[in-house]
Amino acid sequence: MTAEPKPGSRSARVRAAVLKAAGELLMAGGLTAATVDAINARSGVSKATIYKHWPNRTCVAIDAFAEHMARTVPLPDTGSARGDLTEQLRLVCAFHASPAGAVxxxxxxxxxxxxxxxxxxxxxxxxxxxxxxxxLWRRALARGEVRAEVDVEVxxxxxxxxxxxxxxxGVAPIGPEQAGAIAEAALAGLGR
Amino acid sequence: MTAEPKPGSRSARVRAAVLKAAGELLMAGGLTAATVDAINARSGVSKATIYKHWPNRTCVAIDAFAEHMARTVPLPDTGSARGDLTEQLRLVCAFHASPAGAVxxxxxxxxxxxxxxxxxxxxxxxxxxxxxxxxLWRRALARGEVRAEVDVEVxxxxxxxxxxxxxxxGVAPIGPEQAGAIAEAALAGLGR
Amino acid sequence: MTAEPKPGSRSARVRAAVLKAAGELLMAGGLTAATVDAINARSGVSKATIYKHWPNRTCVAIDAFAEHMARTVPLPDTGSARGDLTEQLRLVCAFHASPAGAVxxxxxxxxxxxxxxxxxxxxxxxxxxxxxxxxLWRRALARGEVRAEVDVEVxxxxxxxxxxxxxxxGVAPIGPEQAGAIAEAALAGLGR
Amino acid sequence: MTAEPKPGSRSARVRAAVLKAAGELLMAGGLTAATVDAINARSGVSKATIYKHWPNRTCVAIDAFAEHMARTVPLPDTGSARGDLTEQLRLVCAFHASPAGAVxxxxxxxxxxxxxxxxxxxxxxxxxxxxxxxxLWRRALARGEVRAEVDVEVxxxxxxxxxxxxxxxGVAPIGPEQAGAIAEAALAGLGR
DNA sequence: TACTAAACGAGACGGTACGTCGCGTCTTATT
DNA sequence: AATAAGACGCGACGTACCGTCTCGTTTAGTA
Known part of the structure; x- marks a missing residue:
């Protein structure tokens, strides 16, 4: 949750054990399975200790998932900035369509x-x-491939x-081919 | 949930009482407050009966919210099709920014x-x-204001x-002014 | 705890199951073993239900022990009132010296x-x-075997x-022979 | 608990600090409040150290209470041996009736x-x-005020x-006036 | 109008997880 | 070496809400 303790310390080991167990439970049975009791049972870390490190179950799960996913979606570099954006979107969609997406x-x-x-x-x-x-946006801007009037956040x-x-x-997540269509539409615009 | 019973019947009254109570709880305290026990207490309809009408609490809440919201966001007609789309988006955003949005x-x-x-x-x-x-899209298409190559669903x-x-x-919901920016960007496209 | 529900009812069965399990645990492992979780596990009655019937673990244990002990120490009738008192004391001592005494x-x-x-x-x-x-005291009084000036409660x-x-x-409980000595001393008085 | 260390030593100071804190907690909130953590917090002595000096919390409490009560009930000397016994009983009763009695x-x-x-x-x-x-009993015996046949322990x-x-x-503790009645009855005997 | 079958109210119940507390142990760094 | 500081495992606590159930009572439709 908060600032990491010095690596190798007792707290760090506990933290790691919890995140490992939680991550496994998460991938195996979703958020439902990642019970604090289950995490306790699997990791050997007591409930009280878990609650000393995280305010509640959801936060443990989020941290565990983050750990588990660390660097899953890298920044692409296709040469073309528009290609980069499209590729990035495709990667994110692929992630969402994977089992991890449901989690x-x-x-x-x-x-x-x-x-x-x-x-x-x-x-x-x-x-x-x-x-x-x-x-990616800044890169695209520099190459003049996107409209400067559009706010980055938008x-x-x-x-x-x-x-x-x-x-x-709950509609089916966007597949890779639809990802392309989305990117295309977003870039070209709906209107004419 | 399922097909409505004939109006005025016992079932219909029960259904209405439940939805009323659930809706009120929902608006007052969010989904958390809309406990089945609370709905029972407030509506006088017994839990068993509630579960005869809906498969679970979430479904009751959804139905109640739908009832409560019935026709909140009407179809606009601004003359311009693009204006209609923009206006529709603005309305939806306003709804989300309201307390009901959180629910x-x-x-x-x-x-x-x-x-x-x-x-x-x-x-x-x-x-x-x-x-x-x-x-709205069909209307806009007919007027030639949007690109025909774009799939409606996209x-x-x-x-x-x-x-x-x-x-x-959980980032702040989009306010009315940003809604315009979104619509503009979507219509005009990000690229150039 | 409170007034018994009608016999044979659901509540009555639950109550009985809890008391039975608690009593067994109590006799087997003392108050320490008579955990609410253990009672739940052994009786099949859920914790929530147990807490609906009794305010806390100790009260369950007391009720269970009472049930278990129902009529362990009967009223004696030795003919002599002083004998009755002595005998009653002896019985109570025996009870305390038994394993149940520790409980x-x-x-x-x-x-x-x-x-x-x-x-x-x-x-x-x-x-x-x-x-x-x-x-017993009233009986003894009627026979003139005890001093009328002494308050019964005393x-x-x-x-x-x-x-x-x-x-x-925690000194060893009084054995049967000492029980006699106590009774004798109480009746005859310490002074002369 | 064990043999006192040399006064003024580090151990002795630790011991004193613990007993002081424990005693205060004890008098303020009963045994429940005299948590090991609370004693630690109040005394500044670490839990590990506390457990080096006493086997468990109850023993700390007992020692603390003893320290706190040191010499509360002195030996009376009323001239009459029977009076001494009565007086002693009265003192003990007064102690029990005080807040300390509950502890x-x-x-x-x-x-x-x-x-x-x-x-x-x-x-x-x-x-x-x-x-x-x-x-007191030996004194009374010497004066012939009590029956020699009665065992001191009895x-x-x-x-x-x-x-x-x-x-x-849990019945109300014996007040000073009842103490007299008890003593009287014990000395004179119940029987006639 | 009486009768029966279904729907209902009331609420007890089993189950699962929650988040908390206190004990007594153990680690780490300090003094 | 003895402490302070405090993290930790353990095991129990009492609570909340879910969804199911049992048991009478009410209500509609039918006979």
Whole structure:
């Protein structure tokens, strides 16, 4: 959750054990399976200790998932900036379509009711994704491939929004081919 | 949930009482407060009966919310098709920014884990919204204001996605002014 | 705890199951073993239900022990009233010296911190014992075998006090032979 | 608990700090409040150190209470041996009726489950009391005021028993006036 | 109008997880 | 070496809400 303790320390080992167990449970049975009792049983770390490190179950799960996913979606570099954006979107869609996508949706859901979890989730996931796009966007701007009048944040919303929307709305997540269509439409615009 | 019983019948009264109580609880304290026990206490309808009408709590909540929201977001007609789309987006954003928006996010969340609830939610909310946009889109197409190459469904994703994304991600929901920016960007496209 | 529900009812069966399990655990491992979780596991009655019937673990244990002990120490009738008193004392001592005695001491201990448990304990055990002695005392008074100037309650304290004292103080409980000495001393008096 | 270390030494200071803190907590909130963590917090002595000096919390409490009570009930000398016994009983009763009495009952309770605590308690409290009575009893014997046939230990049980009984049974502790009645009855005997 | 079958109210129940507390042990760094 | 500081495992606590169930009572439709 908060600042990491010095590596190798007791706390660090505990933390790692919890995240490992939670991550495994998460991937095996989703958020439902990642019970604090289950994490305790699997990791050997007591419930009290878990609650000393994280405020609640959802936060443990988010951290565990983040750890598990660390650097899953790298920044592409296709030469063309528009190609980069498209590729990035494709990668994110692929992630969402994978089993991990379902877990992510549950985390998103779990965070809805809990401000702490919400903050942690944004910090661990969304912030990084948005930042990644910001980088690509700047690159594209420099090459003159995108419209300067468009706010970066709006652009990010426009690109990620559809992906998340499809994920949480329970309609099938966007597949790789649709990802291309989304990117194309976003770049070319709906109007004429 | 299922087909309505004949109005005025015992079942219908029960159904109405439950939805009323659930709706009030929902608006007052969010999904968390809309406990089955609380609904029972407030409506006088016994838990067993509630479970005879709905498969689980989430479904009750969705139905109640739908009832409560019935026809909140009407179809606009501004003369210009692009104006219609923009206006529709603005309306949806306003809805999300209202207190009800938070509840909606929780319902979306609750539906993540439960297929039945997901289906019901799509049926009660998302389907209507998408259909509304389809109508506007056809209108816009007829007037030649939008690109025919773009798939309607993609267009819908592009328009709604950002809105939902901002809602569930816990970043502040999109305000009315940003709604315009989103619509503009979606229509004009990001690229040049 | 409180008024019994109609026999054969669901509540009555639950109550009986809990008391049976608790009693067995109590006799097998003392108050320490009579955990609510253990009672739940052994009886099949859920914790929530147990807590609906009793305010806390100690009260369950007291009730269980009372049930288990129902009518262990009967009223004697030796012909002589003084003999009756002596005999009653001997019986009570024997009870305390038995394994059950240790459990009783633990219940007494557990009741120290909890007013509800204290009340229940007095109601279930001490009241009955004191009443029994009151009966014997009246009988003895009628036969002129005891001093009328002595208050019954004082007499009861004088007879039972030593027994309980030895039990809780952890000195070996009074054996049957010492019981006689106590009774003799109480009746004849210490002074001359 | 064990042999005192040389006064003024580090151990002695630690010991004193613990007993002081524990005693204060004990008087303020009873045995319940005298948590090891609380003692640690209040005394500044670490838990590990506390456990190096005492085998468990109950023993700390007993020692603390003993320290706190040191010499509360002195040996009376009224001239008459029977008067001495009566007076002694009255003093003990007064002690039990004071707030400290409740704490003492809890200690008695706590000692029930733990042999070490039981031993310590007897050593710190009961032994002294019994010895005091033995002295008085010998004095009374020498003056011919009590019956020589009665065993001293039985006499002690007869005098103290009622007091402790009333204390632990949760019935109101014996007040000073009743103390007299008890003493009178014990000396004169119940029978005629 | 009486009768029966279904629906209902009331609420107890089993189950699962929650988050908390206190004990007594253990580690690490300090003094 | 003895401490302070405090993390940790353990095991129990009492609570919450879920969804199921049992048991009478009410209510509609039918006979």
């Amino acid at each position: 992510f949706a549950q985390l998103l859901a779990g965070a809805t009711a809990d401000p702490q979890a919400g903050r942690l989730l944004r910090e661990r996931f969304l912030a990084g994704r948005r930042e990644a796009i910001r980088v 652009a990010i919303d426009l690109l990620f929004g559809p992906v998340i929307y499809r994920l949480v709305s | 909606f996010a929780q319902l979306l969340a609750g539906a993540t884990a439960d297929p039945q609830a997901g289906r019901l939610l799509r049926e009660r909310f998302l389907a209507g919204r998408r259909e509304a946009i389809r109508v 267009a819908i994703d592009l328009l709604f996605g950002p809105v939902i994304y901002r809602l569930v991600s | 009783f001491a633990q219940l007494l201990a557990g009741a120290t911190a909890d007013p509800q448990a204290g009340r229940l304990l007095r109601e279930r055990f001490l009241a009955g014992r004191r009443e029994a002695i009151r009966v 007499a009861i304290d004088l007879l039972f006090g030593p027994v309980i004292y030895r039990l809780v103080s | 003492f009952a809890q200690l008695l309770a706590g000692a029930t489950a733990d042999p070490q605590a039981g031993r310590l308690l007897r050593e710190r409290f009961l032994a002294g009391r019994r010895e005091a009575i033995r002295v 006499a002690i049980d007869l005098l103290f028993g009622p007091v402790i009984y009333r204390l632990v049974s």
